[in-house]
Amino acid sequence: MNRREFLQRGSGIVSGMLVLNSRTVFGYEANSAVRHALLGCGNRGTGVATSFAQNTSARVVALADIFADNLAKGHDHFNQVNAGLGQPAIDSKLLFRGPHAFEQLAESKDVDLIQISTPPYFHVQHLETAVASGKHVYCEKPVGIDITQAKHALEIAKKVKPSQSVDVGFQCRMAPPIAALEEKIKAGALGKIATVSGNYNSPASTEKKREGEGPDEYRLRNWLWDRVLSGDILVEQNIHIIDLCNWMVGAHPLKATATGGRNVLTHWGDIWDNYQVDYTYPNDVHFTFASTQFGSDGVFDAGLKLFGSSGSATCPYAGPITITGTNAWSWQDSESTATGSGKFAANGAFLDNLKYADRDKERTFIASIVSGPVHNQIADGVETALSCILGRMAGYQKREVTWEEMLAQIEDWPLGFSLEQFA
Numbered sequence: 122m123n124r125r126e127f128l129q130r131g132s133g134i135v136s137g138m139l140v141l142n143s144r145t146v147f148g149y150e151a152n153s154a155v156r157h158a159l160l161g162c163g164n165r166g167t168g169v170a171t172s173f174a175q176n177t178s179a180r181v182v183a184l185a186d187i188f189a190d191n192l193a194k195g196h197d198h199f200n201q202v203n204a205g206l207g208q209p210a211i212d213s214k215l216l217f218r219g220p221h222a223f224e225q226l227a228e229s230k231d232v233d234l235i236q237i238s239t240p241p242y243f244h245v246q247h248l249e250t251a252v253a254s255g256k257h258v259y260c261e262k263p264v265g266i267d268i269t270q271a272k273h274a275l276e277i278a279k280k281v282k283p284s285q286s287v288d289v290g291f292q293c294r295m296a297p298p299i300a301a302l303e304e305k306i307k308a309g310a311l312g313k314i315a316t317v318s319g320n321y322n323s324p325a326s327t328e329k330k331r332e333g334e335g336p337d338e339y340r341l342r343n344w345l346w347d348r349v350l351s352g353d354i355l356v357e358q359n360i361h362i363i364d365l366c367n368w369m370v371g372a373h374p375l376k377a378t379a380t381g382g383r384n385v386l387t388h389w390g391d392i393w394d395n396y397q398v399d400y401t402y403p404n405d406v407h408f409t410f411a412s413t414q415f416g417s418d419g420v421f422d423a424g425l426k427l428f429g430s431s432g433s434a435t436c437p438y439a440g441p442i443t444i445t446g447t448n449a450w451s452w453q454d455s456e457s458t459a460t461g462s463g464k465f466a467a468n469g470a471f472l473d474n475l476k477y478a479d480r481d482k483e484r485t486f487i488a489s490i491v492s493g494p495v496h497n498q499i500a501d502g503v504e505t506a507l508s509c510i511l512g513r514m515a516g517y518q519k520r521e522v523t524w525e526e527m528l529a530q531i532e533d534w535p536l537g538f539s540l541e542q543f544a
C-alpha cells in the first residue's frame with residue numbers, strides 16, 4: 122500500500138475504530154482511542170479537532186480556553202460531534218477556563234494529545250508546557266512570533282521525549298496534489314530551479330466584539346489585527362506559501378529585501394495589509410512573494426510557481442497543479458470550477474487542492490502516535506517561522522537583512538498586558 126492509499130483508507134481506521142496489531146505500541150492498546158484535548162476553542166481549533174474526530178481514532182475528551190463563552194461554544198459543539206460518533210459527552214471535569222487553563226490541561230491524566238490552537242503569541246509558551254507534560258502535541262503555525270520565541274522553541278524541541286510525537290500545522294504539505302508535485306520536483310522534474318514566485322491575496326479578517334469588554338479583551342479577541350499577538354500577516358497567514366517554497370526548494374532563504382505597509386486598512390490594529398518580499402535562497406534562487414489582506418469582496422488567490430531549466434510548476438490552492446516542459450505532468454483531480462473552490466476559508470479548510478490536506482495531516486500524525494515512528498516537527502516549524510520573520514524584518518527596517526543578521530537581533534515583543542485579569 123503506498124502513502125496515498127494508506128491515507129485514503131484511513132490508516133487502518135474501520136468504522137471509526139483503529140485496527141492495529143494486537144501488540145501494544147507506544148502505550149496504546151489495539152483499538153483504543155487517542156484522548157484528544159483542544160486548547161483554544163476558536164475557529165481553526167474547532168475545525169481541526171472536529172476533523173480529527175471524524176477522520177482518525179482521536180476522540181475529543183477535554184477542552185480549554187481563556188474565555189468562558191468560547192469554552193461553552195466548544196463544549197456544545199463537541200458534545201454534538203461526540204454524540205454523532207457514538208462517543209460520550211465531554212466530562213465537565215475536563216473543561217478548563219482562564220489564563221492557566223493550558224497548565225491544568227497539561228496536568229490531566231485523562232489526555233494523550235494536546236492540540237494548541239491559541240493565537241500565535243502563545244504557541245511557544247503552550248508548546249513548552251505541553252511538551253513538558255509528556256503528551257503528544259499538535260501545534261498550529263507559526264512556531265514563534267519573534268526571534269526570542271523562535272530560539273526558545275528550538276530548545277523545547279530538544280526536550281521532546283522519544284515516546285512523544287509533535288506536529289506543526291503545515292497541512293498544505295499533506296495535500297495529495299501538492300505532495301505529488303513536491304515528489305516530482307525533488308526527483309528533478311524542473312531541472313535546475315532558477316526562480317520562484319508566490320502570492321497570498323486574501324480578504325480582511327472580521328471584527329470580534331463582546332458587550333462590556335475592556336481594551337485588552339478586545340485586543341485579544343481581535344488578535345489577527347495585532348502584530349504582537351499574530352506576528353503580522355506574513356508570519357501568521359502567508360507562512361503557508363513560504364513554507365511550501367522552503368520545502369520545494371529544500372532550503373531556507375539566506376537574505377531578504379521587502380516593502381509593504383498599511384495602505385487600505387483603517388480599523389484598529391497595526392498589521393500591514395500588503396507585503397512584497399524578494400528572498401534569496403542558495404544558488405542565487407530568488408523567490409518573489411507578494412501578499413495582501415484587505416477587502417470584503419471575496420478576492421482570494423494563493424499559490425506558488427517554480428521555474429527551472431527543464432520546465433515550470435504551478436501550485437495554486439485552487440485550480441490545476443501542473444508541470445510544463447520536458448517532464449510535463451498534471452494532477453488529475455483539481456477542481457478549479459467546483460463550487461466553493463477559490464474561496465477564502467478562515468479556518469484553513471479549503472476545497473480543491475487542499476480538500477484532503479487536514480485529513481491526511483491528521484491521519485499521518487495519529488499513525489505516528491499509535492504505531493510510530495514519532496514526529497518532531499518543531500525545528501522545521503521554527504525554520505519556516507524565521508523565514509517569515511526575515512521578510513517582515515526586511516520590510517519593517519526597509520533594508521536587506523541576512524539570515525545571520527536576523528538571528529543576531531534582539532527581538533522580544535512584549536504582550537503589554539496581563540492575562541490574570543481573565544482569571
Ligand SMILES: NC(=O)c1ccc[n+]([C@@H]2O[C@H](COP(=O)([O-])OP(=O)(O)OC[C@H]3O[C@@H](n4cnc5c(N)ncnc54)[C@H](O)[C@@H]3O)[C@@H](O)[C@H]2O)c1
Nearest residue numbers: 161162163164165166186187191238239241261290468469
Ligand atoms: N493551518 C491553518 O490553515 C490555519 C488556519 C487558520 C488559523 N490557524 C491558526 O490557528 C490558531 C487559532 O486561530 P483561530 O482562527 O482559530 O483563532 P480564534 O480567535 O478563532 O480562536 C482562538 C481561541 O483561543 C482562545 N485563546 C486566546 N488566548 C488564549 C490563551 N492565552 N489561553 C487559552 N485560550 C486562549 C480564544 O478565546 C479563542 O477561542 C492561530 O495560531 C492561527 O494562526 C491556522
